[in-house]
Amino acid sequence: MKALVLGGGGREHAIAWKIKQSWDCDKLYSLPGNPGTAQVGTNIAGDPNDFQAVRKAVLDNGIDIVVVGPEEPLVRGLRDRFEEDSDLKDVMFVGPGAAGAALEGSKRFAKEFMERHNIPTAAFRSFSAGQNAEADSFLKTLKPPYVLKADGLAGGKGVLICNSLEQAEEEVEKMLGGKFGKASSTIVIEEFLSGIEVSMFILTDGKSYLMLPEAKDYKRIGDGDTGLNTGGMGAVSPVPFADEEFKNKVKSRIIEPTLKGLAEENIPYKGFIFLGLMNCGGDPYVIEYNVRMGDPETEAVMTRIDSDFLSHLCACAKGTLEGEKLEISEDAALTVVCVSGGYPGSYPKAKKITGDPTLFSNSFTGPVKVFHSGTKEPEDGNLVTSGGRVLAITANSPAEGSVKETIEKGRCLAYSHIQRIKFEGKYFRNDIGLDIIRYCK
Numbered sequence: 074m075k076a077l078v079l080g081g082g083g084r085e086h087a088i089a090w091k092i093k094q095s096w097d098c099d100k101l102y103s104l105p106g107n108p109g110t111a112q113v114g115t116n117i118a119g120d121p122n123d124f125q126a127v128r129k130a131v132l133d134n135g136i137d138i139v140v141v142g143p144e145e146p147l148v149r150g151l152r153d154r155f156e157e158d159s160d161l162k163d164v165m166f167v168g169p170g171a172a173g174a175a176l177e178g179s180k181r182f183a184k185e186f187m188e189r190h191n192i193p194t195a196a197f198r199s200f201s202a203g204q205n206a207e208a209d210s211f212l213k214t215l216k217p218p219y220v221l222k223a224d225g226l227a228g229g230k231g232v233l234i235c236n237s238l239e240q241a242e243e244e245v246e247k248m249l250g251g252k253f254g255k256a257s258s259t260i261v262i263e264e265f266l267s268g269i270e271v272s273m274f275i276l277t278d279g280k281s282y283l284m285l286p287e288a289k290d291y292k293r294i295g296d297g298d299t300g301l302n303t304g305g306m307g308a309v310s311p312v313p314f315a316d317e318e319f320k321n322k323v324k325s326r327i328i329e330p331t332l333k334g335l336a337e338e339n340i341p342y343k344g345f346i347f348l349g350l351m352n353c354g355g356d357p358y359v360i361e362y363n364v365r366m367g368d369p370e371t372e373a374v375m376t377r378i379d380s381d382f383l384s385h386l387c388a389c390a391k392g393t394l395e396g397e398k399l400e401i402s403e404d405a406a407l408t409v410v411c412v413s414g415g416y417p418g419s420y421p422k423a424k425k426i427t428g429d430p431t432l433f434s435n436s437f438t439g440p441v442k443v444f445h446s447g448t449k450e451p452e453d454g455n456l457v458t459s460g461g462r463v464l465a466i467t468a469n470s471p472a473e474g475s476v477k478e479t480i481e482k483g484r485c486l487a488y489s490h491i492q493r494i495k496f497e498g499k500y501f502r503n504d505i506g507l508d509i510i511r512y513c514k
């Protein structure tokens with residue numbers, strides 16, 4: 074079978090790496106991929122948002138299955154274009170159509186969907202341009218901090234948490250006035266939820282689903298969750314507070330009503346659903362839906378899947394997930410992301426990456442895997458940085474002893490290997506997993 078993964082970050086490297094392990098995978102392509110995916114398959118230049126480029130890649134290479142990494146092609150309707158095209162309609166496709174992708178593409182749609190289907194989420198209201206006064210009155214009914222969200226995709230920057238009413242009112246004005254362009258011509262204002270966040274993932278064909286390993290993401294740039302928000306600085310899986318009882322609540326209160334709601338609204342859905350959840354005193358609330366896997370969570374999650382992932386993806390695309398069994402390793406996975414100094418603000422690029430070359434060679438069969446996020450390999454063959462998040466280092470530690478001991482071992486492994494990777498300005502968080510270790514005490 075020939076598979077094509079769309080996207081070029083660490084998430085896509087991890088997905089490609091996992092697919093490549095399948096007996097059924099004859100050929101693996103990535104569009105555009107990165108130097109990491111080039112080690113497990115063949116990269117094809119192009120933009121995943123460019124339908125003609127994707128179409129050509131699929132037809133030229135006889136692709137059997139397409140797996141979409143990022144949300145944007147889905148929100149723009151890539152699946153719908155495949156279904157309308159007589160040459161592509163029989164190609165297996167993992168990812169929802171535009172109607173399903175609106176769960177991520179429109180915060181307002183997602184919140185109203187949850188309201189219609191009684192799915193637990195923060196209380197909210199949405200407002201459009203010209204409704205500033207109504208928005209301000211609603212803010213006055215809430216307690217600080219205030220959560221403001223741009224309705225549309227805003228490159229991960231569209232959520233603002235304001236500590237004072239004045240600041241929130243100012244931001245409402247700016248957002249409705251075009252701070253995030255069209256994405257904030259509608260905004261959602263919602264109640265602040267306090268608790269611990271966890272990312273949970275399902276692969277669904279719209280009827281059945283497989284629950285992938287959960288993970289905890291570390292979003293802020295600084296140790297102790299300080300500083301600016303980033304795309305994600307690390308991840309840990311499993312997450313001990315997401316125990317059987319919590320997962321059962323997620324299944325019955327969130328996953329099943331979501332799938333039932335999609336079916337009732339005639340929205341077919343074949344792909345991933347990433348539930349960004351807040352654990353509020355043992356009860357799960359949805360902070361957000363994403364229609365893709367998380368990054369860097371995927372770099373941890375994929376390493377804990379023992380069963381044939383390509384077979385699960387095919388079953389998802391064919392609508393035959395019922396009866397499919399996902400095998401999850403008891404090992405823990407701990408991912409630390411090395412970023413360029415200055416990220417998430419501006420940062421220099423093209424810094425030479427040196428150190429232990431076996432770490433970047435992708436022949437990884439051992440407990441440490443290095444996934445490429447923002448790297449480039451110019452013609453002289455020297456690997457250089459090309460993005461904010463550069464490399465995601467994942468360590469798998471065997472489940473011997475307590476979860477706490479397992480995660481401690483993972484930390485030792487990941488951090489000792491990070492010392493073997495060098496580039497000017499390299500920065501990483503030192504505390505990935507420490508909160509989980511404290512939680513286990």
Ligand code: AMP
Nearest residue numbers: 195220232263264265266267349360361
């Ligand atoms: P989102 O893009 O919706 O996931 O929001 C980004 C981040 O903002 C989340 O990961 C949370 O840390 C935080 N956040 C969003 N909504 C809320 C909320 N209602 N209460 C508390 N924190 C929130």
Ligand code: GLY
Nearest residue numbers: 290305367368369
């Ligand atoms: N790590 C969070 C995300 O992928 O949205």
